[in-house]
Amino acid sequence: MxxxxxxxxxxxxxxxxxxxxxxxxxxxxxxxxxxxxxxxxxxxxxxxxxxxxxxxxxxxxxxxxxxxxxxxxxxxxxxxxxxxxxxxxxxxxxxxxxxxxxxxxxxxxxxxxxxxxxxxxxxxxxxxxxxxxxxxxxxxxxxxxxxxxxxxxxxxxxxxxxxxxxxxxxxxxxxxxxxxxxxxxxxxxxxxxxxxxxxxxxxxxxxxxxxxxxxxxxxxxxxLNSPLTALIVEDGKVVGVRATRDGRPVAIGASRGVMLAGGGFDYNREWRQKYHGIDGAPSGNPGNLGGPIAAAEQAGAALELMDDAWWGASIAPLHGEPAAFIVGERALPYSIIVDGRGNRFANEAESYVDLGHNMLRHDKDGTYWLIGESRWLRRYVRSFALAAGKPAELKRAGILARAQSLAQLAEMIGADPATLIATVDRFNGFAKAGVDGDFGRGNSAYDRYYGDPKVSPNPNLGPLEKGPFEAWRIVIGDLGT
Ligand SMILES: Cc1cc2nc3c(=O)[nH]c(=O)nc-3n(C[C@H](O)[C@H](O)[C@H](O)COP(=O)(O)OP(=O)(O)OC[C@H]3O[C@@H](n4cnc5c(N)ncnc54)[C@H](O)[C@@H]3O)c2cc1C
Structure with missing residues (x-):
């Protein structure tokens, strides 16, 4: 006892x-x-x-x-x-x-x-x-x-x-x-x-x-400052927990039960590699390390859904800071997301978790860019552009590139200029027709929620025609595991 x-x-x-x-x-x-x-x-x-x-x-x-x-x-x-x-x-x-x-x-x-x-x-x-x-x-x-x-x-x-x-x-x-x-x-x-x-x-x-x-x-x-370290099990029943409080070990009884609500393992690199095959670029609380999940596993609990997360696209983090998760900005007209070669691969406006899954399937944690043209830059408040840091620093870090033409932009981000130009030409055709023939961007009311209702025929589609063009490097981010 x-x-x-x-x-x-x-x-x-x-x-x-x-x-x-x-x-x-x-x-x-x-x-x-x-x-x-x-x-x-x-x-x-x-x-x-x-x-x-x-x-x-x-x-x-x-x-x-x-x-x-x-x-x-x-x-x-x-x-x-x-x-x-x-x-x-x-x-x-x-x-x-x-x-x-x-x-x-x-x-x-x-x-x-x-x-x-x-x-x-x-x-x-x-x-x-x-x-x-x-x-x-x-x-x-x-x-x-x-x-x-x-x-x-x-x-x-x-x-x-x-x-x-x-x-x-x-x-x-x-x-x-x-x-x-x-x-x-x-x-x-x-x-x-x-x-x-x-x-x-x-x-x-x-x-x-x-x-x-x-x-x-x-x-x-x-x-506060009191992490759970283990569950105390007696006669097959959880009767309390071991924790440290301000550095000292304590044993606490729980006569009616213990609730494990310690979040995911967002910042546990070892587990991210083990379960997701990538380091991850989380946006949440650095204290979410999966300790309570490990304690439960040690006590014999079965684990579920460890292989998934609230995936999404985030602006590549600068100097290891939390990644800036993007939601609405990628659904706005006059912008697309491409892979490192310059090809679109998904509906940019879909739910963040679907986009994350598509990134994982397409090129895992390869290179991706969110590219927009002058109207995207001028008309819309892009939270990450406000929060992500100074443009010069972002450019030096290879996170942001800006150019007057798509060919120049492609050179700067290491994509194939001909591929990127062909991708944009095709997308511009969809924008004018109002139907994304490849990925159905704008078909769902979810996509349109973050669109621009003043842009028609499709509030999520606008052509990329006029410089300057900007490219923001994005990574697979998450809101938790
Ligand atoms: C930027 C952002 C936006 C989001 N927006 C939404 C949204 O609008 N809607 C939505 O549904 N979801 C959203 N999410 C996801 C959502 O926030 C989480 O899924 C949810 O808050 C998880 O709640 P939780 O109580 O399980 O975990 P958390 O809120 O993460 O709390 C877990 C706590 O446990 C603590 N802990 C960890 N280990 C231990 C330990 N060993 N001992 C004691 N304590 C421990 C952690 O420090 C943390 O404080 C968002 C996430 C982020 C990062």
Whole structure:
């Protein structure tokens, strides 16, 4: 029998949305909860994320009179996820869909305010059961509710932005709607400042809302710098955990259970090579190293879905910094993605995970470029161009190239000029016809969400004709494993 330093009803490993939601449920049921966080910051990938929750048939849809049903939600899950092993059994899909109301109602009971991302589509809205507007997010809120915990929130975006802001903000240089949307965010910021608030949105809002209820209202303990090191198993049952707290080993009993919510293994190079065959270029929390997964495996747990990730395309990182994940920019007209030779290989506007899979299949972690022409540069706000660093440094690092002609650009990026020019000619023909005959870019409502509605006949297609042209080197990035 282990002698425990302390005992709780439930020990939760990890302080992201999975851990905090578990803690909320347990504490709501009257249980004493401890949350262990390995790093000096809580919130994980969750706090760095877009904070959007895909919750089909949710109460907010019903309040808005938007039709959805359990059957359609399950039909969509079957059509998209299908049978991918034990992790995607019918029972799990049903448990997820059937748990949505309870999750929303319980969080609302504690004052968490949700908003619908009404324009945001399912990633395959045309598949059976697919819809637009199933996502919800926490409304921007005052991070001052956290008190001193604000200092250790894993915050990267201290702004009250919301999901549906993104596609319009992209067009702030070229459309009245885009300017209006920026003004709306500005008025939220100013409104917050005038009322003495420090508003946060998206993932930071989700983490803040959950943590302030769990720790602030329900009194759960949250220990930073306290990684789980092993599960304690007695008579075939997990009865507690071993962890280190500020460098000292501790044994903690968990009379009702342990929840492993320590995220993926985004930054574990050895495992990335073992399971994915590449190093990976993650955008998330450096503390996601897979320790809790290893502890579970050691205790005899079966692992699933280790070979996959929330793949996507990212701008090649400068000096080992987290990679800048790109979503909307690659769906905008007047741009394409090509491989190192200069050939297109996928629908650039498809969901990030599909594009990542296509990159892996096409040339693994080979060379890829996102290429745009003058209108793409002039009309659209490209977040990575703002965030990625100084152009001169990016050019020196071989991440950014700029030229007046496609032939020059091809020379600069090491592609074959004739191939790149032929690719662009073919794409320009598709743009004029409004139909991408190779990869169907713009066919789905998902693609069009990030397109430019002022460009016709296809809001995702615009020809690459006028210099200057820019090429940004992209890599297979991810939002977590
Ligand atoms: C930039 C970005 C944008 C994203 N946008 C979205 C979005 O809009 N919608 C969406 O659904 N998904 C999005 N994702 C993915 C999403 O954020 C994650 O899938 C989700 O937050 C994972 O939640 P989690 O609680 O499982 O893990 P995390 O939030 O990563 O939390 C895990 C925590 O466990 C801690 N931990 C690790 N090892 C240990 C250990 N040994 N002991 C104790 N603690 C440990 C970690 O430090 C971390 O704090 C995004 C991700 C990123 C990076």
């Amino acid at each position: 282990t002698t425990f330093d302390q005992t709780y009803d439930v020990v939760v490993v990890g302080s992201g949305a999975a851990g905090l939601a578990t803690a909320l449920g347990a504490a709501d049921g009257g249980l004493r909860v401890l949350i262990l966080e390995s790093t000096d910051k809580w919130g994980g990938n969750t706090a760095m994320s877009g904070g959007g929750l895909w919750l089909p048939n949710n109460p907010l849809m019903r309040r808005d009179g938007v039709l959805d049903s359990r059957e359609e939600a399950l039909e969509y899950l079957e059509a998209t996820v299908g049978e991918a092993g034990r992790a995607s059994s019918r029972a799990r899909k049903e448990a997820f869909v059937d748990g949505v109301d309870d999750f929303v109602n319980t969080t609302e009971k504690y004052g968490i305010t949700w908003a619908r991302a009404a324009d945001y589509p399912d990633y395959y809205p045309e598949r059976p059961g697919g819809k637009i507007g199933r996502g919800i997010e926490v409304k921007p809120l005052d991070s001052k509710v956290l008190g001193p915990w604000y200092q250790s929130l894993r915050l990267i975006m201290p702004l009250p932005v919301m999901t549906d802001d993104v596609w319009e903000v992209q067009r702030a240089f070229s459309s009245f709607a885009g300017v209006k949307r920026v003004a709306r965010i500005g008025s939220r910021v100013i409104g917050g400042l005038l009322t003495g608030k420090r508003l946060v949105g998206i993932g930071a809002a989700l983490a803040t809302a959950l943590q302030s209820v769990v720790v602030g209202k329900l009194g759960a303990d949250l220990w």
